[in-house]
Amino acid sequence: MTQPLQPLLHDSTVVLTAPSQAWSAVDGTVDGRGIHGFYHSDLRVLDRIVLRVGDAVPEHIQSAGPDAATAVFTSLARQIDDATADPRVRVERTRRVRAGELRESVIVRNALSAPVRTSVSVELRADFSPMQVIKAGLTGAEHPVAVAQKEGGLVLSSGPVSARLTAEGAEIAVDGVQSVLRWAVEVPAHGSVEVAWSVTVDDPSAVVSGASPSAEWSAFAASTGDSRLAGWLEKAIGDLQALRMSTAAQPDEVFLAAGAPWFFTLFGRDSIWAARMLLPLGTEIAASTLRILAHFQGTRSVDETAEQPGKIMHELRPAALTIPGEGVVLPPLYYGTVDATALWVMLLHDAWKWGMPTAEVEALLPHLEAALAWMRDYGDSDGDGFLEYVDTTGHGLANQGWKDSGDSIQWGDGTLADGPIALCEVQGYAYEAAVGGAELLAAFGRQGADEWRAWAGALKARFAEAFWIDDPAGAYPAVALDAAKRKVDTVTSNIGHLLGTGILTPEQSALIARRLASPELSSGYGLRTMSTDAGGFWPLSYHGGSVWAHDTAIAVAGLAKDGHTAEADVLADGLLAAAEGFGYRMPELHSGDSAADTATPVPYPAACRPQAWSAAAAVAVLAARLGLRADAQQGTLEVNPSDGAGRIRVSGVRFAGEARDIEVG
Structure with missing residues (x-):
């Protein structure tokens, strides 16, 4: 049996306002591995956040941010671009973490002379694993997790802790603890389209x-x-x-x-x-x-x-x-x-x-x-x-x-x-x-x-x-x-x-x-x-x-x-x-x-x-x-x-x- 290993942190990106934090790959992807996730206090609320534009993960080119609570991930959507050398469709994903809250906005910018019809989707997975379990490198901890669709979004919960997810204008599909937010968008010529989603956590047990x-x-x-x-x-x-x-x-x-x-x-x-x-x-x-x-x-x-x-x-x-x-x-x-x-x-x-x-x-x-x-x-x-x-x-x-x-x-x-x-x-x-x-x-x-x-x-x-x-x-x-x-x-x-x-x-x-x-x-x-x-x-x-x-x-x-x-x-x-x-x-x-x-x-x-x-x-x-x-x-x-x-x-x-x-x- 392979011994569990504590997650490494050195090559991950963090956005935080205590007691909340989001850890991801350098392109903003949260893939469920290691430390990746959105946390509040000592719980990992989400362990998967994957953005796709046109059903493909955009190609990352830069990460930056004005402060510890904000990151801007810039990438290219070349699968919906034209065939010329210059990239003309780019994606700007801004992640903000405040105490008890994660917000993301995704802007698709189009420099082409014709509109682009595509989709923007975000794949999410509710987790609620305790921090001490993640630190020990363990997975699959036994704890109940529920995901329910409510008007305008989702409610994720485990024990006394709940999280309200909203995504205006999105179609939401739920499969167990996993969900997908999807927006059908038309990006005008020389224009842009923005979509956004957020999750707010309520933890009455927090000290x-x-x-x-x-x-x-x-x-x-x-x-x-x-x-x-x-x-x-x-x-x-x-x-x-x-x-x-x-x-x-x-x-x-x-x-x-x-x-x-x-x-x-x-x-x-x-x-x-x-x-x-x-x-x-x-x-x-x-x-x-x-x-x-x-x-x-x-x-x-x-x-x-x-x-x-x-x-x-x-x-x-x-x-x-x-x-x-x-x-x-x-x-x-x-x-x-x-x-x-x-x-x-x-x-x-x-x-x-x-x-x-x-x-x-x-x-x-x-x-x-x-x-x-x-x-x-x-x-x-x-x-x-x-x-x-x-x-x-x-x-x-x-x-x-x-x-x-x-x-x-x-x-x-x-x-x-x-x-x-x-x-x-x-x-x-x-x-x-x-x-x-x-x-x-x-x-x-x-x-x-x-x-x-x-x-x-x-x-x-x-x-x-x-x-x-x-x-x-x-x-x-x-x-x-x-x-x-x-x-x-x-x-x-x-x-x-x-x-x-x-x-x-x-x-x-x-x-x-x-x-x-x-x-x-x-x-x-x-x-x-x-x-x-x-x-x-x-x-x-x-x-x-x-x-x-x-x-x-x-x-x-x-x-x-x-x-x-x-x-x-x-x-x-x-x-x-x-x-x-x-x-x-x-x-x-x-x-x-x-x-x-x-x-x-x-x-x-x-x-x-x-x-x-x-x-x-x-x-x-x-x-x-x-x-x-x-x-x-x-x-x-x-x-x-x-x-x-x-x-x-x-x-x-x-x-x-x-x-x-x-x-x-």
Whole structure:
């Protein structure tokens, strides 16, 4: 029996407005294979959308679109054209996806001197397969699907979810779950004919919904001497607008969906990192992300969900998430993350520095105190003074840092480390959270600031003693401590997350900076997740040698904050080279192949795109190049550009609620 395979994504076209998306071949055809389909939330509503003109699929020549929600597929209908060399009958198919809706219009243009009589048809198939089944590469899942003709169109349904399909002027034929829309048309000489159809989804079980675009983000504009940065920023802002969502529980609070196609929902870690990177565009998304995560903050200890008092959640789903073949079953609200709680505190502190309104910050201080207490009382499960994780259920996530695949924490020879695992970067997060949290407590006259400063100081001392590994090429931090408190010795990108947290001495920071810019970690297209010297390195490994844009951007920001601007520019230049190679829509991750060996970055073929933190990485790189330092309490926004910044002019940077223009170079 052939093993099911996860669909590849790299050569498919996506049109999206969260929580809806349409994936197709480059010509717009949805043929039922792999990822192809129109989705709403976690269901594939249609798995087949095939356009024919004159009973033939038009020949594709171009795909384009003004934004993430729209694609225009241009093709030729040569079977109804004349016999001359120039094509004179063309087809323009425009696909638009809004939250809960797919609309298509088809225009047939005729440059001939005589009218053309033909037909336009669209073949559709209702599916309603769950996303987790599609991700596992499975087909034929057992679920009821009904298709019924109603006045003016069709109603497709499965369980509580229904979709209304309309196609004005079309003849509609239904055969089981399949249907065909057909228009008989006459295209006048030197004229055109347009037909259109749409499908609107109603899902009363959804826990998330779409959110309006940000006017502040729309007002942001950048002009740079390096056109790659401007191009990446423009594409990234458009993608981020399409990823804005809210929850049924808090419909007025906006957050960023993690990414398409698999993660159109609230993820604690992903949403926090994306919001943090986007602070130069305003505090709105940070404040609402903080509030929605505070709404779900843990209040009790529940082993099955990994909830604990003060803990920030990992992900939200409408129902339990079963990952076929992996033995993973996650409850609808799952708290299996070791880093989101400290990251929440870090985001609150940084948003305050960027000018989040005082009353909004103050309202979240009880949640801040609970989050800090979680680090002390629950995050350190064995009392050794470090935050660690272990799945106690047997069907949760085995690894609960950002590198959450089963093989992500390896020894230098490639063997897996045994948990509980204490990740190096999580200790850096905890230190920064304790120091930043103490600053907030003191500023607002609340108790505990001195206690948390002392806690952070003790953690810093323990980290220096327990994590560092001597090496002829220069000492470096272990990626983690294993269950026996041994230093897991693989050199990984995790060490880049320590920069800028304050847990390092200047000398330690310089050692890490040198490592990150070395050929073993810097691929020329960004920072590899694992050094090429490691036994488990493979450039197409999800967390063992690939490059993640957000991971690299975190290192770039930390390098810039600690004063290592030359190394920051090296990694930032790598990301810009990768962005250009991917048409400025940075995928979730790409291969760790060296830029010296390939003229363009090699895709990781199953990578999501767009991905919130990959898009937000563009703003993080801009902020690092400009050397932005915000302190709303002092009323200062410092600009200290790096040597690699060149000419940059941006408008619409927001500080303390006001728009700022910045020009350097």
